[in-house]
Amino acid sequence: MSEVxxxxxxxxxxxxxxxxxxxxxxxxxxxxxAGGMPAPGTFPxxxxxxxxxxxFTEFGPQMLQYGATEGYVPLRQWIADWLSKKGIKATVDNxxxxxxxxxxxxxxxxxxxxxxxxxxxxxxxxxxxxxxFNTYEANLVAIDCDEHGMKMDALEKxxxxxxxxxxxxxxxxxxxSGNTLPLERRKKLVELAAKYNFFIIEDDPYGWLRxxxxxxxxxxxxxxxxxxxYLGSSSKIVAPGARVGWAIAQPDILRKMVIGKQAADVHTxxxxxxTLYNYLKRNVLDEHIAHICEEYRxxxxxxxxxxxxxxxxxxxxxxxxxxxxxxxxxxxxxNTTKILEEAVKDKVAFVPGSPFYVHGGGENTLRLNFSNSxxxxxxxGIKKLGEVLAKTAV
Ligand SMILES: Cc1ncc(COP(=O)(O)O)c(C=O)c1O
Numbered sequence: 001m002s003e004v005x006x007x008x009x010x011x012x013x014x015x016x017x018x019x020x021x022x023x024x025x026x027x028x029x030x031x032x033x034a035g036g037m038p039a040p041g042t043f044p045x046x047x048x049x050x051x052x053x054x055x056f057t058e059f060g061p062q063m064l065q066y067g068a069t070e071g072y073v074p075l076r077q078w079i080a081d082w083l084s085k086k087g088i089k090a091t092v093d094n095x096x097x098x099x100x101x102x103x104x105x106x107x108x109x110x111x112x113x114x115x116x117x118x119x120x121x122x123x124x125x126x127x128x129x130x131x132x133f134n135t136y137e138a139n140l141v142a143i144d145c146d147e148h149g150m151k152m153d154a155l156e157k158x159x160x161x162x163x164x165x166x167x168x169x170x171x172x173x174x175x176x177s178g179n180t181l182p183l184e185r186r187k188k189l190v191e192l193a194a195k196y197n198f199f200i201i202e203d204d205p206y207g208w209l210r211x212x213x214x215x216x217x218x219x220x221x222x223x224x225x226x227x228x229x230y231l232g233s234s235s236k237i238v239a240p241g242a243r244v245g246w247a248i249a250q251p252d253i254l255r256k257m258v259i260g261k262q263a264a265d266v267h268t269x270x271x272x273x274x275t276l277y278n279y280l281k282r283n284v285l286d287e288h289i290a291h292i293c294e295e296y297r298x299x300x301x302x303x304x305x306x307x308x309x310x311x312x313x314x315x316x317x318x319x320x321x322x323x324x325x326x327x328x329x330x331x332x333x334x335n336t337t338k339i340l341e342e343a344v345k346d347k348v349a350f351v352p353g354s355p356f357y358v359h360g361g362g363e364n365t366l367r368l369n370f371s372n373s374x375x376x377x378x379x380x381g382i383k384k385l386g387e388v389l390a391k392t393a394v
Pocket of ligand 1: 036099100101102103126128170175203205232233234235240244245
């Protein structure tokens, strides 16, 4: 067969290493702290089933017809009202429904980035986002982070040297680090976006999952100059299989994203949108989130406790105030990709940290997820992992 020549934009892209690890960990006897998956026990299965039946009964033909690219108006209105109560100025007109926030990343970058345009991002950052940015052949510039997220002095220095079109940030319970950007840095970041004229993609799938500490305003809530494209999602607070997220941005940006979405998938599945709306209109979401937080808080606290018991003394980690991840740093010389091979033999898995760094590094780091394991699995898995780390000590 003749050689298959793919597009340049995909030349340097491999599949997500996390997806590969997830395949590996699909074996039933493995305890996996690898994926960023919510606990299936938190999914409101019965309520969504009732909501779907109601949608078919009341709106069958309408729901099964094509819909508007912007999304189902009652759901846009509901999301806009809910976000407004949380300090984000959202209206139907500046709210676009998307097929998960992953699609929002794609549409925002599609709207702004030509090959070689500069984007700033956190280091380490979410791999799914980096894949999207690479697909559009963006010039990625990683800005230094510490345990409180992006360092504003490093950002200002970079801004004096280069002009980004977009800056990508997960300011609350970041993936993979679990870190949260403090209020002063949030204010500074939106101020710098206005001063240096770039847009911020604020990716906020975890923001409502807070277990400790004070709630902070989103960047969007602080955004007087309309420089923030806010992405939210039902994935971690209802169910990821629904594939419904939302983008809030000024209408001219949303218009471009709508055009991009038309070409991508016409609109987000009406079955999902109508079902989600019928569920949300019961006004149970805040209570549901409170239940999820209670469960995840207990798991997160317990994982931290058993890590203290079983991990080598030289390992350090953050205590996240929310989200799904704990980020671990081992002394230099450890290689967590190699350690993963050993760990999988012992039936425990995690995600090595290095793929989250866009310019390399982080070989001695790893990410653990606590939401999708039982307390018993957390105790057993962390003990095993502690033994693997002790065996592989350098
Ligand atoms: C930071 C971040 N952004 C976006 C996503 C994609 O989420 P969604 O299911 O809404 O597409 C994820 C998923 O894990 C994530 O961690």
